[in-house]
Amino acid sequence: MGSEPAAGAFPLVPGAQVGRWRLVEPVHRGGMAVLWSVVPADVPGRPAGDAAPAIMKIPLLQEDPTSIVGFEVEQMILPRLRGPHVPRVMDIGGFDTQPYIVMERLEEPSLRPRLDESPLHFAEVAQLGMRIAEALHELHEQHVIHHDIKPSNIMFRPGGAAVLIDFGLARHERLPDLLAEQFRLPLGTGPYISPEQVLRNRTDARSDLFALGVVLYHLATGQRPFGAPTSVGGLRRRLYEQPVAPRAIEDAIPEWLQEVILRCLEVDAGLRYASAAQLAFELANPGSVALTARARRMNRRGRWPRLGRILRAISPRPLGLAPAVPLRGAPIVMAAIDLSPDWEAISDAIRTSAQRVLLAEPAARLACVTVLRMNRIAIEAGAEAAAPNRHIQRLVQLQHWARPLGLPPERLSFHVLEAPDPAGAVLEYARANRVDHILVGSRGASSLKRYLGSVSTQLVAEAPCTVTVVKVAREERESGPAQRREPPSSAGSRGDLPPDGLAGGDDVEGAGAAEEPSAGS
Amino acid sequence: MTTAILTDLHANREALEACLEHARDHGATQFVFLGDYVGYGADPGWVLDRVRELVALGAVAVRGNHDEAAAGIEGIRLNTDARRCIEWTRAHLDPGQLDFLARLPLRVLDGPCLYVHANGWDPGGYEYIMGPADAARNLAVVRSRITFCGHMHVPMLYHMGLTQRVEVFSPVPGTEIPLSAARRWLAIPGSLGQPRDGDPAACYATFDELSNLLTFWRVPYDHERAARKIVEAGLPGRYALQLLDGI
Numbered sequence: 001m002g003s004e005p006a007a008g009a010f011p012l013v014p015g016a017q018v019g020r021w022r023l024v025e026p027v028h029r030g031g032m033a034v035l036w037s038v039v040p041a042d043v044p045g046r047p048a049g050d051a052a053p054a055i056m057k058i059p060l061l062q063e064d065p066t067s068i069v070g071f072e073v074e075q076m077i078l079p080r081l082r083g084p085h086v087p088r089v090m091d092i093g094g095f096d097t098q099p100y101i102v103m104e105r106l107e108e109p110s111l112r113p114r115l116d117e118s119p120l121h122f123a124e125v126a127q128l129g130m131r132i133a134e135a136l137h138e139l140h141e142q143h144v145i146h147h148d149i150k151p152s153n154i155m156f157r158p159g160g161a162a163v164l165i166d167f168g169l170a171r172h173e174r175l176p177d178l179l180a181e182q183f184r185l186p187l188g189t190g191p192y193i194s195p196e197q198v199l200r201n202r203t204d205a206r207s208d209l210f211a212l213g214v215v216l217y218h219l220a221t222g223q224r225p226f227g228a229p230t231s232v233g234g235l236r237r238r239l240y241e242q243p244v245a246p247r248a249i250e251d252a253i254p255e256w257l258q259e260v261i262l263r264c265l266e267v268d269a270g271l272r273y274a275s276a277a278q279l280a281f282e283l284a285n286p287g288s289v290a291l292t293a294r295a296r297r298m299n300r301r302g303r304w305p306r307l308g309r310i311l312r313a314i315s316p317r318p319l320g321l322a323p324a325v326p327l328r329g330a331p332i333v334m335a336a337i338d339l340s341p342d343w344e345a346i347s348d349a350i351r352t353s354a355q356r357v358l359l360a361e362p363a364a365r366l367a368c369v370t371v372l373r374m375n376r377i378a379i380e381a382g383a384e385a386a387a388p389n390r391h392i393q394r395l396v397q398l399q400h401w402a403r404p405l406g407l408p409p410e411r412l413s414f415h416v417l418e419a420p421d422p423a424g425a426v427l428e429y430a431r432a433n434r435v436d437h438i439l440v441g442s443r444g445a446s447s448l449k450r451y452l453g454s455v456s457t458q459l460v461a462e463a464p465c466t467v468t469v470v471k472v473a474r475e476e477r478e479s480g481p482a483q484r485r486e487p488p489s490s491a492g493s494r495g496d497l498p499p500d501g502l503a504g505g506d507d508v509e510g511a512g513a514a515e516e517p518s519a520g521s
Numbered sequence: 522m523t524t525a526i527l528t529d530l531h532a533n534r535e536a537l538e539a540c541l542e543h544a545r546d547h548g549a550t551q552f553v554f555l556g557d558y559v560g561y562g563a564d565p566g567w568v569l570d571r572v573r574e575l576v577a578l579g580a581v582a583v584r585g586n587h588d589e590a591a592a593g594i595e596g597i598r599l600n601t602d603a604r605r606c607i608e609w610t611r612a613h614l615d616p617g618q619l620d621f622l623a624r625l626p627l628r629v630l631d632g633p634c635l636y637v638h639a640n641g642w643d644p645g646g647y648e649y650i651m652g653p654a655d656a657a658r659n660l661a662v663v664r665s666r667i668t669f670c671g672h673m674h675v676p677m678l679y680h681m682g683l684t685q686r687v688e689v690f691s692p693v694p695g696t697e698i699p700l701s702a703a704r705r706w707l708a709i710p711g712s713l714g715q716p717r718d719g720d721p722a723a724c725y726a727t728f729d730e731l732s733n734l735l736t737f738w739r740v741p742y743d744h745e746r747a748a749r750k751i752v753e754a755g756l757p758g759r760y761a762l763q764l765l766d767g768i
Contacts, residue, residue: 065684072682072701095703175698176680176690 012058017041019093021056021102032067032168033059038102053105054090058098066187070168071099073178077167078103081142084161085135106163111151111215119222119250122257126283128162129216129260133280135162136212137434140205140276143173147202149211150192151218171202186235191218191228195267198235206269209279213264213272220257221249225265239267245297256286259295274330274363277434281332281365281413284433288367288413330363331436336426336459337370338441339397345472346441347401353439353470355405365411368398369429371422391416423458430463437466523548526710527725528555528638528671530572531587532562532610533714533764536723537571539742540713547738549727553631555671556585556638558622560603561715561760563750565591565610568714569618584625585638585671586647592623597647602757609756632730635665639672641707649673653687656707660687667700667728667735668707675718676711676726676737680704692737700733708735714747715760721767 012034016023021038028035038056059071078101079089093100111128114120120128132154139146146153147169155163169187171177179187180202188197194210217225225243229235243265246258260282266272273279282289289295335354337347358364372394394416402412419425430438442456456469525544530537544552552575559565576582590597590607591614599607611619627644629636637644640655641663649672650656656679659668678690682704692698700706711724722739748761 065682068703069682069684072703076699076701095701099703174693174696176678176688178680178682178688178701178704180688 012036018056018058018098018100019091019102021054021091023056027055027105031060032064032070033057037105053107054102055105057101057103059100061099067168069178071101073170074167075099075101076175076178077144077170077172080172081139081144081167083138083142084157085138085163087163087165106155106157106165108156108158110165111154111156115151115218118219119252120219122220122253125216125220126257126260126286128219129212130280130283131156131160131162132212132215133209133276133283134434135164136208137276137280139164140208145171145173145202145205146208146211147171147187147197148189148192149208149215150189151215154215177202185232190230190235191224191226193235194269195239196269198232198239204269205275206272209264209272209276210266210269212276212279213261216257216261217243217246217265220253220261221246223249242299245299248298254286255291255295256282256289258297259289259291262294262297274365277332277436278330278365281367281433285413285415288415290409290412292410330365331361332367332434333357333361333364333437333439334367334369334426334430334433334435335402336438336440336455337368337398337401339370339394339401343441343443346443346470349472350439350441350470351401351404353468357437357439357468358405358407358411365413366402366405366407367413367415367429367433367435368402369415369417369426370394370398371425372416372418373422374418374420391418423455423462426455426459427462430465435465437468438463439468439470442469442471522550522731523727523729524551524553525549525725525727526553526555526636526669526708527713528669528710529557529585529674529712529714530554530559530562530568531557531712531714532559532565532568533723533747534562534564534567535743535747536714536740537568539740540723540725540738541571543738543740544725544727547727547736552580553629553636553669554580554582555636555669555710556583556625557587557671557714558582558585559591559610559614560587560606561751561756561763562747563754563756566614566618569614569621573618573621581629581631581636582625583629583636583638583644584622584627588622588625592619594623602759606756606760609754630665633666634728634730635663635668637668637670640670641665641668647672650677650679650707650709653679653689656689657681657687659707660705663705666702666705668705669726669728670707670709671712673709674712674715674724675709676724677709678735678737679707681706694737694739697734697736700728700735702733706735710737715763716767717763719767721764 012023014023014025020041022041024037024039026034027037036056036058038054059067061068075092078086079092087103087106089101089103091102136146136149146164146167148166149164153164153166155165157163169179171179186193186198186200187202188194192211192214194207196204197207214225226238229237246253246261247255260279264272264279333354335350337350339347354366358366372391395414398414398416402414415429417425417429426438429435438459440456440459442454460467460469527540554572558568558572562568572582586597587607590599591610593611627637635641639647640650641659648655650659650670651673660679660681676692678692678698679687680690681687708726710726711718713723713725716722716724720739721744722741724737724739726735726737728735744764748764751761751764752758
């Protein structure tokens with residue numbers, strides 16, 4: 001390495017000053033850029049280990065417009081991104097002198113070496129996939145599509161969080177796409193590029209899910225689903241040729257994982273997951289994966305069915321416009337249901353609310369959750385979890401509750417949490433699964449409740465997302481399950497009602513019998 | 522230092538008041554006006570006085586085709602209704618205001634920016650920048666890194682990199698756009714006083730030269746009042762309707 005024909009007047013050698021940084025040593029050389037470890041220039045002679053670990057990315061401007069524009073794109077997008085799933089940017093050097101980006105140095109190796117160990121155990125593949133999907137979701141939430149997801153662009157923090165690097169092909173939904181129509185060839189990396197990218201459509205966040213599907217396929221089977229084509233003709237084959245079913249290569253792969261991987265690899269983006277969060281959700285909850293023909297397919301290579309329809313669906317749309325699918329249009333909605341008999345009216349009202357939300361958000365999925373309240377002592381003593389029968393009974397009840405919604409299985413899942421503290425369990429579930437919206441019932445105003453708190457108030461106070469508190473008119477609760485139900489109202493709108501008794505005992509922890517189902521109040 | 526760039530004010534007092542307040546709230550300390558202060562709207566005198574005050578404090582202002590017509594400069598082509606507006610406007614401006622319009626420059630260069638009303642290749646010819654081809658014509662001639670122009674009433678951002686190919690972008694209001702130094706830009710903030718993209722909210726933009734960030738804004742204002750004043754003044758009703766519909 002040493003001095004490279006990079007842009008700018010600076011000789012790029014160890015010790016050279018670039019901007020307000022001093023080069024220490026080159027740590028990596030890629031096709032488009034060199035990475036140097038750097039230290040702030042105002043601490044001369046200080047060894048790299050003493051400063052915050054930083055690297056400088058310097059583009060190799062070899063008269064290749066892609067590398068120059070790609071660097072512009074990265075300079076534009078990376079500093080705007082926040083959170084643990086992207087490297088933190090410390091400094092930017094402009095094109096007038098020496099273009100560079102200084103960012104935190106991530107010590108962990110990328111995912112790339114793991115490909116050599118593949119096939120990995122399916123549980124690890126799912127775990128890795130979930131972490132990468134979480135990172136993608138956070139990226140998409142910030143209006144950015146990566147467009148170059150591949151193992152060498154995925155790193156991990158010591159805690160396990162995935163970090164996405166190299167934003168040279170990225171697209172920001174709200175910024176000019178400097179790469180659109182700039183080049184005649186599809187932009188991406190051969191093995192991972194999505195069908196719509198092959199057709200030069202850069203407006204769909206689900207392109208990243210396709211690339212992640214390729215990564216997971218490779219990790220799970222040890223093979224690439226579409227090989228490593230280099231010609232445009234080779235890239236186009238994925239538009240009409242199905243990959244070999246993963247289970248035909250590696251029979252230890254469970255059906256649910258094949259379902260997930262092949263769903264990511266659908267040619268029509270509309271058949272993939274609606275969001276990375278929904279993909280992460282399924283990888284974290286294998287039991288909730290609805291198995292279809294994808295799960296059972298064992299064939300070798302074949303042609304996609306309904307080819308004509310698919311090709312129409314992904315025909316190029318005008319570039320430079322807003323993404324085809326809003327990145328935030330696919331929320332995970334959680335209905336927290338209390339299955340006690342005297343909560344029936346409220347559970348009905350929650351279902352009505354859920355129906356409205358699902359109608360407004362056709363790509364939303366619903367997680368139906370109830371909490372089987374466990375005695376804390378029993379848990380600590382390692383006592384058997386509430387009799388399995390009880391668990392299954394709750395599951396069946398949840399399914400019964402959801403049936404009137406008429407949702408297809410892939411939009412629906414059921415979860416019985418076992419915990420001593422219903423609110424805490426619901427909150428933990430919402431955080432872990434990146435729930436966007438919680439629907440929870442409340443039994444109206446109660447002076448006692450104001451002092452003691454309730455599940456719904458705790459959720460409103462602590463949930464990381466929107467919470468809708470569903471209530472039912474008081475008269476109806478007293479007369480049992482409803483004939484004439486009023487629409488559920490928002491939290492706090494029933495303050496004029498006299499306090500109700502704590503008949504269910506569900507407001508005070510431990511007041512009711514242990515192991516009562518409870519996820520409301 | 523944040524500069525607010527406002528254009529195609531068209532004698533709309535309510536929109537100008539709202540945008541100036543919005544710009545100050547967002548840290549603007551400098552103001553640039555890209556012309557067409559008058560025409561269509563019912564408050565040409567009030568609008569011109571505000572612009573003159575700001576110019577006296579260092580603001581930049583260039584001349585638009587409606588300003589030329591109102592100032593009595595010959596050769597400006599306008600349709601019948603617009604011509605009626607200009608005659609009404611002339612009758613409602615005092616000599617000082619007309620003189621201000623007549624003396625405005627057609628183009629101003631300021632650091633990396635060129636300010637013009639219609640285009641950079643012939644500011645006095647008032648040809649429109651209707652798409653990438655016109656933008657390319659501008660970027661081929663103008664040496665400044667960023668051209669700001671009005672005349673087109675819909676906000677738009679064109680850019681050209683090393684491949685010399687011009688791209689167009691429809692800006693999202695309130696989003697800071699970094700204007701990479703590796704390419705050249707043509708920004709059209711959109712009309713403050715006569716928006717024409719279906720949204721009645723007033724358009725303008727802010728630019729921070731140090732951070733190189735450009736932001737397009739949409740500012741809601743009492744457009745019904747502005748429309749009513751057009752009708753009450755006896756000006757062509759279509760200009761009132763355009764304020765209500767934003768088209």
